[in-house]
Amino acid sequence: xxxxxxxxxxxxxxxxxxxxxxxxxxxxxxxxxxxxxxxxxxxxxxxxxxxxxxxxxxxxxxxxxxxxxxxxxxxxxxxxxxxxxxxxxxxxxxxxxxxxxxxxxxxxxxxxxxxxxxxxxxxxxxxxxxxxxxxxxxxxxxxxxxxxxxxxxxxxxxxxxxxxxxxxxxxxxxxxxxxxxxxxxxxxxxxxxxxxxxxxxxxxxxxxxxxxxxxxxxxxxxxxxxxxxxxxxxxxxxxxxxxxxxxxxxxxxxxxxxxxxxxxxxxxxxxxxxxxxxxxxxxxxxx
Amino acid sequence: xxxxxxxxxxxxxxxxxxxxxxxxxxxxxxxxxxxxxxxxxxxxxxxxxxxxxxxxxxxxxxxxxxxxxxxxxxxxxxxxxxxxxxxxxxxxxxxxxxxxxxxxxxxxxxxxxxxxxxxxxxxxxxxxxxxxxxxxxxxxxxxxxxxxxxxxxxxxxxxxxxxxxxxxxxxxxxxxxxxxxxxxxxxxxxxxxxxxxxxxxxxxxxxxxxxxxxxxxxxxxxxxxxxxxxxxxxxxxxxxxxxxxxxxxxx
Numbered sequence: 001x002x003x004x005x006x007x008x009x010x011x012x013x014x015x016x017x018x019x020x021x022x023x024x025x026x027x028x029x030x031x032x033x034x035x036x037x038x039x040x041x042x043x044x045x046x047x048x049x050x051x052x053x054x055x056x057x058x059x060x061x062x063x064x065x066x067x068x069x070x071x072x073x074x075x076x077x078x079x080x081x082x083x084x085x086x087x088x089x090x091x092x093x094x095x096x097x098x099x100x101x102x103x104x105x106x107x108x109x110x111x112x113x114x115x116x117x118x119x120x121x122x123x124x125x126x127x128x129x130x131x132x133x134x135x136x137x138x139x140x141x142x143x144x145x146x147x148x149x150x151x152x153x154x155x156x157x158x159x160x161x162x163x164x165x166x167x168x169x170x171x172x173x174x175x176x177x178x179x180x181x182x183x184x185x186x187x188x189x190x191x192x193x194x195x196x197x198x199x200x201x202x203x204x205x206x207x208x209x210x211x212x213x214x215x216x217x218x219x220x221x222x223x224x225x226x227x228x229x230x231x232x233x234x235x236x237x238x239x240x241x242x243x244x245x246x247x248x249x250x251x252x253x254x255x256x257x258x259x260x261x262x263x264x265x266x267x268x269x270x271x272x273x274x275x276x277x278x279x280x281x282x283x284x285x286x287x
Numbered sequence: 288x289x290x291x292x293x294x295x296x297x298x299x300x301x302x303x304x305x306x307x308x309x310x311x312x313x314x315x316x317x318x319x320x321x322x323x324x325x326x327x328x329x330x331x332x333x334x335x336x337x338x339x340x341x342x343x344x345x346x347x348x349x350x351x352x353x354x355x356x357x358x359x360x361x362x363x364x365x366x367x368x369x370x371x372x373x374x375x376x377x378x379x380x381x382x383x384x385x386x387x388x389x390x391x392x393x394x395x396x397x398x399x400x401x402x403x404x405x406x407x408x409x410x411x412x413x414x415x416x417x418x419x420x421x422x423x424x425x426x427x428x429x430x431x432x433x434x435x436x437x438x439x440x441x442x443x444x445x446x447x448x449x450x451x452x453x454x455x456x457x458x459x460x461x462x463x464x465x466x467x468x469x470x471x472x473x474x475x476x477x478x479x480x481x482x483x484x485x486x487x488x489x490x491x492x493x494x495x496x497x498x499x500x501x502x503x504x505x506x507x508x509x510x511x512x513x514x515x516x517x518x519x520x521x522x523x524x525x526x527x528x529x530x531x532x533x534x535x536x537x538x
Contacts, residue, residue: 099345169382173444175343177395177451178372187394188384 036264043261046254055225063246063255065262067225071140071236072209074228075219078144079151079208084201086148087155094156095163096185108160111153120213122150127217138235143219150214151204158203162196163189195281202274209266212240221245239263291316291455291485292337297351299332299341306332308509310351314502316454319477319486321496321517324506325537330489333506334457337487338374339367355455372399374455375448380464381440383432383447388415388424391432391443395451410450418446419476438469445476449484456480458488462495474499493533497521505529 006014054064098104126146127138136142166189174184190197220235223242237245239259247256290313299307307329314320322330332341339360341347353360360370372395383391392411401407411428415421420442424435432443441461448456458477462470477486478499490496496503497517504514505526513520513529524530531537 167382169378169380170384172340172343172376172378173382173384173447174394174398176338176340176371176376176378177398177447178368178370179394179398180368183398192385 039257039260039264042253043257043259043264046258047261051255051258056223063252065239065242065255065259067223068237068239068242068259070225071219072238072240074140074232074236075144075147075215075238076205076208077228078141078232079147080201080205082144083148083151083155083204084197087152087200088159088197090152091156091159091163092185092190095160096181096189108157111156115153115157118213119150119211120216122146123214123217125149126214131218136233138218138220139233140219140236141232143215143238144232146214146218147208147211150211151207154204154207155197155200158200159193159197162193162200165196166192195278198281199274199278202270202277206267206270206274209238209263209270210240212238212244215241216244289316290314291356292487293352293354293357295352295354297336297349297353299329299336299350300348301344302346306509307336310511312504312511312514314485314487316485317481317483318501319481319488319499321500321503322487322489322506323491323493323496323503323532324512325532326491328506329509330504330506331459334459334487334489335376337455337457338371338376340371340376342367368398372451373453374457375451375453377441377444377448377456377458377461379460381437381444383435383440383443385431385433387429388432388435388443389428391447392450395447399451414446414450415443417449417480418442419472419479420446436469438465438472441465441469441473442476445473445480449480453484455485455487458486460489460491463491470495493521505532507532 050062051064052069053066054062055067056063056065094104094107123146126142126149130136130142130145131138134142136145170188170192171184174188179187215238219238219241221237221241222235223237224234226234226236239262243256243259243263246252246259292312292314294310294312294314297307297310298305310333322334324330335341336349336353337355337360341349349361355370355374358365384394386394389411392414393407396407396410401410412421412425415424420439423439424443432440435443441464445456445461462473465473474495477488480486481501488500500517502515503517503520505512505520505524505528507528513524513526515525520529521533524533
């Protein structure tokens with residue numbers, strides 16, 4: 001029979017390997033589960049309509065995170081509006097137009113390196129360049145621009161990768177009908193890779209949401225409630241920065257955990273939507 | 288029929304490698320010309336030079352003279368997009384765009400500025416009918432073209448090429464990825480189309496060349512060895528190499 005030829009030592013080896021694998025799976029799952037449960041238990045009871053809808057006041061001692069929510073939205077919008085056209089444009093140029101393969105390779109390598117730099121360094125550079133040299137002061141827009149630099153490589157690389165997945169035969173077909181370069185890109189290449197671009201953007205949004213180090217120096221800690229336009233030029237803490245401030249400087253762990261729970265839900269939503277849009281566009285492409 | 292394409296002393300290099308050497312050929316209008324030869328002999332490269340698709344490949348250099356309707360196609364005054372409208376192309380692997388059947392056919396006309404829905408409807412119907420695929424797709428014009436079978440996709444690509452009213456259609460082994468039934472449909476279609484169009488077809492299938500072409504050109508190692516009426520070339524080839532190739536001694 002099949003199993004008869006296997007020695008005892010071999011059987012023990014196979015069993016122990018199996019146990020080890022199961023153990024690592026269990027530890028991984030338990031850790032994730034523990035994080036989720038712990039944050040939910042500590043955080044959700046502290047979430048109230050009052051906290052979500054008010055701003056903090058030193059006079060009454062009340063704490064509200066509405067300004068932080070709004071600042072997060074402003075930063076997200078400002079960053080994405082700048083970084084998507086910039087990153088996607090660069091990617092289109094590098095993949096479709098640039099003819100010097102060596103320069104393209106160098107740029108790709110540089111982008112890869114950039115995305116590995118710790119975010120606090122982006123914060124430092126952003127502070128010196130945007131806040132001081134360009135005199136933007138500590139403001140949402142300075143923070144957003146810092147995040148633009150930080151996310152540019154991500155958007156560029158994901159767009160490039162998805163541009164490369166568009167079959168060359170589509171381009172040939174369109175050129176063969178007498179379409180010009182830009183028309184080919186706009187009508188055949190871009191629609192074919194839009195899923196990749198959108199996934200990249202959503203993942204970037206997740207990264208922006210979770211970023212604190214790069215914003216500490218550039219966007220500041222303010223909790224003032226601003227409309228969208230004055231919001232850009234004023235300093236303001238995003239949810240993640242507010243979490244840091246409440247936990248570290250003010251010892252308000254309840255609020256910090258409430259914010260953590262909100263962020264966790266947002267991260268879940270963002271990842272889900274990335275997955276779903278990816279799937280949606282893939283299905284549309286392969287009917 | 289007068290010659291629609293005239294090629295004189297044409298050479299082509301991929302970087303340092305000379306892929307085509309001193310090609311001279313005149314192709315008559317409204318006929319089918321077959322290009323045969325073993326793999327790598329340069330026949331596809333030659334075909335792609337005729338509508339300047341080789342422009343897309345970096346490092347390609349062409350010398351000599353290619354004239355379409357007596358006009359040098361590399362002349363600075365030639366609009367390459369307009370040239371490719373007049374000289375259409377059907378590729379080896381069917382390559383419909385990932386959009387609806389209707390939009391696939393309308394892509395070319397839209398590219399060249401036709402916006403009116405009514406006009407596009409007429410063009411789409413006529414092109415699909417000319418490509419003998421209308422009956423199979425008329426009820427699902429809004430469906431994605433990738434849902435069609437390989438043979439249908441290839442006829443769709445022919446319809447897409449016809450939609451811009453070309454004069455010449457270049458076909459690069461259009462049936463090599465298809466089953467025998469689809470192949471014979473494409474062959475029938477080609478024979479029908481030569482009433483109105485000039486077809487130049489690369490093929491690996493010599494029976495196919497015999498069945499449908501009027502002239503055959505035999506390429507070998509980047510040279511045009513022999514060119515003439517298909518019956519003559521296959522029955523009494525004048526060059527020993529042609530004879531060896533068509534009798535299956537190599538290739």
